[in-house]
Amino acid sequence: MFEDRVDAGRQLAERLAYLRGQDLVVLGLPRGGVPVAWEVAQSLGAALDVIVVRKLGVPYQPEVAMGAIGEDGARVLDRRIMSQARVGDDDVRQVEERERETLRTRVERFRRGRPRVPLQGRTALIVDDGLATGSTARAACQVARHLGAAKVILAVPVAPKDALRDLEGPDETVCLSTPAHFTAVGCHYRDFSPTSDDEVVVLLDAAAKRWADGERAGNAPDFDGDVEIPVGAQTVAGHLYLPEPAAGVVLFAHGSGSSRFSPRNRYVAQVLEQAGLGTLLLDLLTPEEELDRANVFDIGLLAGRLAAATGWVLERPDAVGCRIGYFGASTGAGAALQAAGQPGAQVDAVVSRGGRPDLAGDWLPAVTAPTLLIVGGLDTQVLELNRQAQDQLRCPSELAVVPGATHLFEEPGTLAEAAALARDWFVRHLLPGTAARDGAAAAGGMQ
Template sequence: MGIFADRADAGRQLGLRLAYLRAQDAVVLGLPRGGVPVAFEVAAALDAPLDVIIVRKLGVPVQPELAMGAIGEDGTYALDKHAVSFMKVKQEELRAVERQERALLDARVARFRAGRTRMDLHGRVAVVVDDGIATGLTARVACSIARKLGAARVILAVPVAPADALATLTEPDEVVCLATPRQLTAVGYYYRSFSPTSDDEVVWLLDAAAERLERARSAAGNPGLDEDVQILADGVRLQGHMHLPVPAAGVVVFAHGSGSGRHSPRNRFVASTLQRAGLGTLLLDLLGPGEELDRANVFNIELLALRLTSATNWLASRPDTASCSVGFIGASTGAGAALWAAAEQGARIGAVVSRGGRPDLAGERLALVRAPTLLIVGSADHRVLELNRRAKALMRCPNRLDLVQGASHLFDEPGTLEEAAILARDWFVQYLLPGDGGRAAEGSVPA
């Protein structure tokens, strides 16, 4: 069936549904291992800290995938007496399974909490996240642990769960679920990619979430530079607006196809999302006031690319941005210009994102792009989607095509622009900010 591309996609969609919690004192708690990649995206959407609640399923001895109970930290325990009776599980068999799972639980606690203190939940909103629910036993135990640790409110958030299992849950105060089938064969059936999550990935995600939150707090406490700028390019003064945290490590230059990028509400929205992640942004008008009146200039990809190169040179000339990694984000024809400029500048460009763009307009230069490139397209933008797929087939750099479900060309539908902004943010954080590279993003949408 595959309604989610992967766990990260499910987490982004779940984060949009939980946006009402952003102003509240929430802590996101992922269930290792598969629930943590989902929870990582939820925490990012809510600007909230990420922690784990460690729970182990008790499987029936002759059929381990069938749950007869669950155990968690602090001795929390749940047992499905009907399953135990129906499967004729003896008490000594039950105790043996519990001893085995308790040992594995303790090992995971030691692994995932090494060097970390457990997040204080007293008086806070605990958002318990898993990649899906089958029986609900592990979710019940996880919610009970959050309550025991002092959470004022417990919300269970999952991408998919059977309606009958959700109806039996009394432990959470609220349940948020994106898909509630009447019958659930397997959680993985609802994902196009459902590869196992490793312990190492869980540790990486916990570390990355902590770094991300620290950057956001630093940016909020130190607004840095925020001013209008001018960049001289071939005798034309390009108008721009730059936001720069202090210190700055990465700057994203916006390339808008119409030439006027500073005042685009969509660009400004995406820029604010990048800024909260600790990235600098340069919103730039690639054409002068007289030039943008000539429609032909909007499709002059070489001219727009030269203007982006001038912006990169300008950033390299400033003491506060000379050492920054530089990324491009392009919309419409600006995406073609961004990729053309990235091909010309090689290793100087750290990452490129196309949002509803025309990467095909970069032509033969697509094969020369070295910067990791993310193509974001609305699933309802059929013509542009096909052009992006053709462009992707020509690229040799690390690249990915992500669909925003239900979005048209301008991402006007509720929540779709926000999802596109989150995708762009994660890509730039991964490739432009120190300490966040080296991990390939989970899954991709096939071309």
């Protein structure tokens, strides 16, 4: 059982470590395969791209594939199926014209004008979040080879044994789990939340930028890795990204039942990173402490841990002089505001997303950092709590309501809007006088 696609990607990357240093392109299958592929590409130091394919279905039985198409005119046909189904070239042409238009639209959406990463003579590592029947994976392998890949490897976290055994196309297949009782890919994840187009776009943009920066610098000087942070007698885990040079860093305080692997907060972090900001996603509790639900709602404890993590960041030589921001979600917003209200707090901006700022209680009037409260328009109870909390704030503050959004911002486009609001707030207060790197492009990708 995988926690989520991030966890699956990291475990898959460990299994694929032998590929590090090879001439490799990691290709995620949209949508759900891209977050998994992101983790693999980051770990292997490889370029990340998508492989967009469309199945060509038999006209009167479209679930049966007679071929597939990909970018740059790639087309593979199964002549055996065509013969059995008595499908002629004219029939294929009609189906392809329809599917080619859909493919073109998806490519434009995901690439936004970027050229495809060349596969000629290279190893194509195709990654998905799981494999059920294998038809899409088979088509992707065929298209990758058609586009010039010298070797094709398929890697998935989970798949049924039968599908792997009957799979044709890859030169090599890597699968972490082949459960005896396979029902659906999502059954093997604790969190199998849908991956949005916006998340795919942000991940691809961030990967392209980091790869380009690395090529310009020879080796990317940015720090991007897991860290352990001492907080009193305990040590908590986090993931830190620091651009070079770093001017502002945003620390994430997660809500109850969430962690540094939260897909929503990781999505927001990617948006901030594209704008030139550093990020620290951290667990404010140890795994043992999380077993006691009372700790999850101990705002004082969480605020103290956040303040300790802030001190740890500012003591790093590569973060000297950085401005600090807090991004709090749900109960984490209460912890962020309580930490920001403490005497001597070194924080320059706060954003709450679907948060409970009221949990900061008497600390609210002491907050001096500019604060943005983002609430879903359909999250009526939390919206009222935010209005009451804003009345207690004495710092510059704004309340932004995202129409049509509920508490978790799961509705299409709502999380992207919240992320853009947070990005603009942090850029304004943490990068004064500095244009957000790729800010306009990031905004365009989330419309």
